[in-house]
Amino acid sequence: MDLELGGKVVLVTGGSDGLGAALARRLVREGAKVALCARGPERLEATAASLRAEGGDVLTIQADVSKAWEVEHFVDAAHARFGRVDALVNNAGSAAGRPFHSVTDAEWEADLQLKLFAAVRASRQAMPFLRDAGGGSIVNVLAISAKTPGAHSTPSSVSRAAGLALTKALSKELGPHGIRVNAVLVGIIESGQWVRRAQEVGKPVESFQTEMARHAGIPLGRVGRADEFADLVAFLLSPRGGYISGAAINVDGGLSASV
C-alpha cells in the first residue's frame, strides 16, 4: 500500500532511539522528510546519519521537550528548514511509575512537563503550519496505562490519561481545519529503554523481554517490535488514515484490559 507520504514533512520528538527512531526510519523509507529532536546529541546524530545513509532528508535539533522554549524552537526550526509541516508525533517520554507516597511534587511536575506540556506546546506551535499545509495529522504516543492505570503507575498514568483528553479535545477543535489527532497506546515494545533495563539487571535483552512478556501476560506471548509500532503510526499520519481522528489505538499484543 502506498502511504502517500512522499515529500511530507513529519516532526518526531524523541526520535533518536527506540520507537521514535523506528518510526523515523519507516517514514524515510516512505519518502517523507523528518525532523527529530532529543536531548543527547551523539545518539541523535548517529540515528540521523543512518537515516541519511538510506537517502533520508533529516533535520536534527537538540532539545529537551520538557522546556517550553526548546520544544517550540524545534517546531519552528523544522518549519524554517522544510518550509512546511504536515505531521507531528509527540513521542518523547520515559517510563516512570512508583509507589504514590514516594513521588514528590517535583517529580509530578517533571512528568507532566515531559509527557503533557511538551505535547501541548508542540501541537500549539505546529497548528498554524499544519493549517497552512491544508491539514495534517498529530499522533500522541501514550501508554495503555492511560486507560487502565495500575498500582504504582503514578505519575506516568495520570500524565497519559491527560494525553488522552488532549487528543480527543484537539480532534474536535482542529478537525474543521483538516487536522486529525489520534493517540497510540503502547503496551510493551522493544526499544532503547528495555535494552538499558536488561543491561542494568545483567540479562541478555531477548530473555529479559521473553520474561517480561510472560510476567505481564501478553496474550500474543511476546513483546512488540518497534517496526510494528512504526507501521501503525505511519498509517495514522498518512492520507490512508484520512478518516481516523479522535481515536486511541492499543498497540500491545492484546495486553490492555480495555478496548
Ligand SMILES: NC(=O)c1ccc[n+]([C@@H]2O[C@H](COP(=O)([O-])OP(=O)(O)OC[C@H]3O[C@@H](n4cnc5c(N)ncnc54)[C@H](OP(=O)(O)O)[C@@H]3O)[C@@H](O)[C@H]2O)c1
Ligand atoms: N517501549 C515501550 O514499551 C513503551 C511503553 C509505554 C509507553 N512508551 C512510550 O513511548 C515513547 C517512546 O518510548 P521508547 O520506548 O522508544 O523510549 P526510549 O527507547 O527510551 O527512547 C526515548 C526517546 O525520547 C528521547 N527523550 C527522552 N526524554 C526526552 C526529552 N525530555 N526531550 C527530548 N527527547 C527526549 C530520547 O533521547 P534522549 O534521552 O537523548 O533525550 C529517545 O530518543 C515514550 O513516550 C514512552 O513513554 C513506550
